Amino acid sequence: MKALLCHEYGPPESLRLEETTPPELASATSVRIAVTRVALNFPDLLMLEGKYQYRAPFPFALGMECAGRVIEVGPDVTAVAPGDRVAAHPWVGCLAEEVVAEEDDVFRLPGAMDDDVASGFPIAGGTVWHALVDRGEIAPGETALILGAAGGVGVPAIEVAKAKGARVIAAARGADKLALTRAHGADETVDYAAEDLVARVRELTDGKGADVIYDTVGGDFTDQAMRAINWGGRLLVIGFAAGRIAQVPANRVLLKGASVVGVAYQAFRYRDPEGARANMAALFQAWSDGRIRPHISHRFPLERTAEALRTMEARAAQGKIVIEVA
Ligand SMILES: NC(=O)c1ccc[n+]([C@@H]2O[C@H](COP(=O)([O-])OP(=O)(O)OC[C@H]3O[C@@H](n4cnc5c(N)ncnc54)[C@H](OP(=O)(O)O)[C@@H]3O)[C@@H](O)[C@H]2O)c1
Incomplete structure (x- = not known):
């Protein structure tokens, strides 16, 4: 699969789009997702510079949250099934054609929510x-x-x-x-x-x-x-x-x-997964009721992610910036 890899801490331009092996399920409650869209978050910039609270081992694909379609689930997964359209926040790894997330980080989408909006919804x-x-x-x-x-x-x-x-x-x-x-x-x-x-x-x-x-x-x-x-x-x-x-x-x-x-x-999501899931259900309901209408100011293809990160860094974004992966 294609992935935008970080081999060392540095500027956005140091990210490299490469062919790499797709990630495998990490546990009985893992979910593998074919990524369609990724939403950027300010902590992506921090992670790129090694200033974020969590440091992934090199090389890693940046990208905390995404939308996509489930392609494989572990034997204990009950919340989603292959074929489901989902949003997910695995916290890292999303700027790739496939990502693996834990079931508690994956949310089945209300039918009418498009992937652009979904990608920036969970975080x-x-x-x-x-x-x-x-x-x-x-x-x-x-x-x-x-x-x-x-x-x-x-x-x-x-x-x-x-x-x-x-x-x-x-x-x-x-x-x-x-x-x-x-x-x-x-x-x-x-x-x-x-x-x-x-x-x-x-x-x-x-x-x-x-x-x-x-x-x-x-x-x-x-x-x-x-x-x-x-x-x-x-x-x-x-x-x-x-x-x-x-x-x-x-x-x-x-x-x-x-x-x-x-x-x-x-930290809350890990300490209280049921509370986090209940919050997400309330948020999807608020979206369905029209009380939350996410705004996207910029869209970039995967190969222009560095430009997208620079746009966020320059305070030029409004609402979310979305990266088109597929
Ligand atoms: N605690 C948590 O669980 C949690 C979760 C997610 C995000 N966050 C944090 O929330 C913050 C916002 O994240 P985000 O993804 O919403 O980022 P964002 O879209 O880039 O928004 C950040 C906003 O901060 C303002 N800002 C003021 N001075 C800035 C500067 N020197 N550089 C950049 N922005 C500046 C900008 O608005 P103006 O130009 O209008 O001033 C900008 O719209 C980040 O610090 C992030 O780490 C925390």
């Missing part, structure tokens, strides 16, 4: 639901401030927060990204490249601040957002796309009766 959806619902306990009438709101795990956060009855302030850079967040349900927007985030959030919340801060960006954005958190607010620590891990001031946590809450979707 974005799973992360957002775990963050806002399980960890953030977002409640109707609360205000959610979504940072990086036009990104891959940003757009569905707007939609899930709205579906849970919250008011959403979407923060992103530039008019185009803000327009996208409005189209996906944001009530208010802040251009944090041009406006004062703290003043604007306070103004939009009658001086109180946001109840839930959904933070995938880190750095200065976290520093600012913590100055606009409401009494009893929750800072959801999800990622550090801006590059710096913020130090949260304990005095603000104390003064606001606030909580700083870690969100680690992959």
Whole structure:
């Protein structure tokens, strides 16, 4: 099969499209998938540089999540069967014509969901639901401030927060990204490249601040957002796309009766596979009801994946970038 292999840590251009042996089932609960589409995630960039929490042995195919068709299952697999159209998040190996995933990482698709949308559904959806619902306990009438709101795990956060009855302030850079967040349900927007985030959030919340801060960006954005958190607010620590891990001031946590809450979707999925599967069922239902409408800004063929990774790195993506494998 063809696979886009990483032989050593380096820039996107160091990936090599090669012929290699298809992966074998790894356990009685493994599923082999013929990959059609792969959605990129920011952690792909980190994995490529050896900066991600998980390091795959070389050579490995990049790609955390995909859509495709089941071609083989282990003897103990019950959730899917050969021929099923699925989405999967095996966390690595997807940028190849075939990938093997554990059954708990594979989800049969609702019939009408196309492969482009499906490829980016499991990680974005799973992360957002775990963050806002399980960890953030977002409640109707609360205000959610979504940072990086036009990104891959940003757009569905707007939609899930709205579906849970919250008011959403979407923060992103530039008019185009803000327009996208409005189209996906944001009530208010802040251009944090041009406006004062703290003043604007306070103004939009009658001086109180946001109840839930959904933070995938880190750095200065976290520093600012913590100055606009409401009494009893929750800072959801999800990622550090801006590059710096913020130090949260304990005095603000104390003064606001606030909580700083870690969100680690992959670890959650391993510790609570039934909970993760229930969340995914709720997400597919929300998609079927039209409450989640994933956005794809770019599509690239497999051989142009380096360009796709550079597009994500340059903050030019909106929603997801999809790689066409087959
Ligand atoms: N904890 C978890 O379980 C989990 C799961 C999935 C993803 N994540 C994390 O969530 C974050 C977002 O992932 P994603 O796949 O949604 O990425 P993405 O689509 O690239 O979105 C990241 C957003 O961050 C903003 N940003 C601000 N400064 C940036 C910078 N210097 N470089 C790049 N982006 C910058 C960009 O929006 P603006 O241009 O509008 O500022 C961009 O839209 C990453 O840190 C990732 O590691 C965590």
